[in-house]
Amino acid sequence: MKFATWNVNSLAVRLPQLLAWLEANPVDALVLQETKLTDDKFPTMDIGAAGYQVQWFGQKTYNGVALISKTPATDVVKNITGYADEQARLIAGTVDGVRGPVRVIGGYFPNGQALDSDKFVYKMAWLDGLKAWLKTELATHEKLVLMGDFNIAPEDRDCYDPAAFVGQTHTSPQERAHFQALLDMGLTDAYRLFEQPPKSYSWWDYRMLGFQKNKGLRIDHILVSNALKGSVSACVIDRQMRKNPQPSDHAPVIVTID
DNA sequence: ATGACGGTGTGGCACCGA
Numbered sequence A: 001m002k003f004a005t006w007n008v009n010s011l012a013v014r015l016p017q018l019l020a021w022l023e024a025n026p027v028d029a030l031v032l033q034e035t036k037l038t039d040d041k042f043p044t045m046d047i048g049a050a051g052y053q054v055q056w057f058g059q060k061t062y063n064g065v066a067l068i069s070k071t072p073a074t075d076v077v078k079n080i081t082g083y084a085d086e087q088a089r090l091i092a093g094t095v096d097g098v099r100g101p102v103r104v105i106g107g108y109f110p111n112g113q114a115l116d117s118d119k120f121v122y123k124m125a126w127l128d129g130l131k132a133w134l135k136t137e138l139a140t141h142e143k144l145v146l147m148g149d150f151n152i153a154p155e156d157r158d159c160y161d162p163a164a165f166v167g168q169t170h171t172s173p174q175e176r177a178h179f180q181a182l183l184d185m186g187l188t189d190a191y192r193l194f195e196q197p198p199k200s201y202s203w204w205d206y207r208m209l210g211f212q213k214n215k216g217l218r219i220d221h222i223l224v225s226n227a228l229k230g231s232v233s234a235c236v237i238d239r240q241m242r243k244n245p246q247p248s249d250h251a252p253v254i255v256t257i258d
Numbered sequence B: 001a002t003g004a005c006g007g008t009g010t011g012g013c014a015c016c017g018a
Helices: A011-024 A044-049 A118-140 A173-184 A239-243
Strands: A002-007 A029-033 A053-057 A065-069 A074-078 A090-097 A100-108 A144-149 A187-189 A220-225 A232-237 A253-257
Touching (some): A002 A100, A002 A144, A002 A220, A029 A144, A044 A053, A065 A100, A100 A118, A118 A173, A173 A187, A220 A232, A220 A253
Antiparallel strands (some): A002 A253, A029 A065, A053 A065, A074 A090, A090 A100, A144 A220, A187 A220
């Protein structure tokens, strides 16, 4: 089985790349973030023609998520149950896996902007809400993958210049404590199950030749539950996608589970 | 130090992202 996550930074712009990527990477499920489309504009037909099922949940201009899958997703949830949110940031569904159903959750975690901003307060509240809801999800779904743009670099090695980020978002102790809390609930960062190239990132700033200089962050993650952990055989970041003309600023992350 | 790049909107620049 393969599961993947990709922040497309506008699906309207990235649709051709998405379809080409799906053709080259036949995944069981892919979650998208930052579709930036209202639901009426979602390209359902194109994705269906590519042989995939899709669930989507968007809004105007910002945010927006989708769950693309080989088998139809069931028990679909949009946003965090129990956490009232005006922003479209999460979608979950159950898909067929090789050894039974797998719960797939895709999230576009809040950015936070600055540690002293209202947006950071929102980020912390959203993470609290996620944690509370995830407790019941884990209790009812043994095999679960939590994927998405977490907007958190869990360790210093996930940031191109940790010293420069002190006092900023994405690397703060508060955000990292939330990431650790997810691990403590019985989830594992699939990427770190394997030896990986040093300075591995999943996002690079469009500005100042961020990608060319490999000034990036590893903020897109795939966490797997204990029931899946032992079957994970690979986890990679598809850096090639960042080399495309008109790339997203994020690269897809893919996990393989036997 | 600053702003830089890319996307969206009902625009002629402002905003947001990370």
